[in-house]
Amino acid sequence: MNIVKEKLSVFFILIFSLLGATKGHTQDLHQTFAFANELIESEQYERALLTFHRVLFFGKGSYQEEIFHQMGTCYYELQDFENAARYYDLAYFAEKNDSIKIELTFKKTSSLLLNKDYGYAQIELFNLPDNLNPYFSQKRNFYEGITYFGLGNFTESEKKFLRALPSGNAEEKEEIKQIFKNLEKVEKISPKKARILSMFIPGLGQVYAGDWRNGLNSFLLNAGFAVLAVQTAFQYSIWDVAISILPWYQRYHMGGYMGAERIAYEKIEREKGLIYSEILEVISETKTD
Template identity: 35%
Template sequence: MKLRVCFSAISLFLAIMPGVGQNLAETRRFADQLYFNGRYSLALSAYHRIVYFDRQQTDPGLLLRIADCYLANNDISHALEYFDHSYFAENSDSLKVGIVFKKSACYIKSHNYSLALIELLSLDDSASIWYYHRLNFYLGICWFGLEDFPRSLACFEKAATREDQRVRIQAIFADPHNVNRPNPKIASWLSIFFPGSGQMYSGEIIDGINSMLLTGSFVALAFYLAITSSPIDAILTALPWFQRYYQGGFVRAEEFAKQRRAENRSQAFDKILQVLSSTRPI
């Protein structure tokens, strides 16, 4: 593997050196070969060399390849920069639409759903049926990420190509455990009124029992000290420990609920993708 990387690097160096008989077109072909073989870092170096030697370079296809390489390397900021360059250099409206989708994918990948929406909502949804489904699929993802589930459902229904897909997507959103449960506020209030119950509600049974036993033990200790010694001893000895575990209990209950709800939403989203990717009715 190291020898292959070394050979590719040497070949790339020779391809871009002046005086070896290769022009920019040949370097472009070499870079494209690297790109199609998934060697994005090496391809990126070659593409940048072409831009360096040809400062008037405005080929939108080349700029788009550079953006794609950055995206493949998970360099979102540079990918967005070159998608913009490619967009403004491109004359074809249909190709510009493809670039907007790629920019939106960058924003979605970085969880910046609001900026993705700004890009997507600038598009017209009446171009073609394929385009219509794709646009609504992207919009559904954005609204889901922004936790606007009614809008997300509406968009995913439009993205579906068959009625059975729409029915299954509706069933996913209709189940409250998929998107709205457990409720962090409910979990917190449950543990405020009855320590440990919020954790149990969130699915953390062991932590809930532990919280219940600890707080209950310190309440029992406080009563014991109040009876056998004095209320002041009970307050000074048991109250600080009780307060620590009591407050920690309802704070953890809320955090557990948030984590579990995020997991449920992630699983629901995976189910939606599976439904939309299915090619045959089930």
């Protein structure tokens, strides 16, 4: 009798513990998802990602719509833009609502832009439907403005940035046009010209690119070697100059004109970056929602 009783109690314990475990699992998944969302709200993105991964693994396909979107946000906030773009893409395909799909496309575009993948960002914007409402259309113009600027198509970029501003901001539009005019001056700087100038007169290319300190430095260094070469030629012979001075002169002369080209490139990139930042500053000053 005792054995039967014992067996029965073991059987019931097993049944109840299994039931409890199953129920507990379902609740856990739901609670884990809620917990991950709480972690996002408290800006603990790395922990939130770990938790979302757990929900994805045990959820077997459920919660995907929300999870991919939230994971994209976590990666975006952690500045891992490559993964952010990947998860926004997954969220896009899991989503059914058209408006949210468009928002996800913008988020993916933003991630690609911040990762400096301007070409892919442009492809993403091409995927948007033509008949967007004014809100999304304006947003597309804003992102297209950035994309074209990154790709070096400044004419298109200017058009898009101007369209990204509401019609009530005539003053800001004029300001943007003026900023793009300044860009024409920067585009006139030619790294090739800087290189050639420095080939003839060491340091001149650097001065042309606006770097006086390096220009003077290069000039004095090369002039020093030239004086040394003349002195050696008079005191010893031209062969002594060829063996002892010429390799050094050649090294710093070459370094000078290559440096001039690099300085000109860097100057162009720096100026473009500042102009771009100025444009976005003007846009940020317009009335926002």
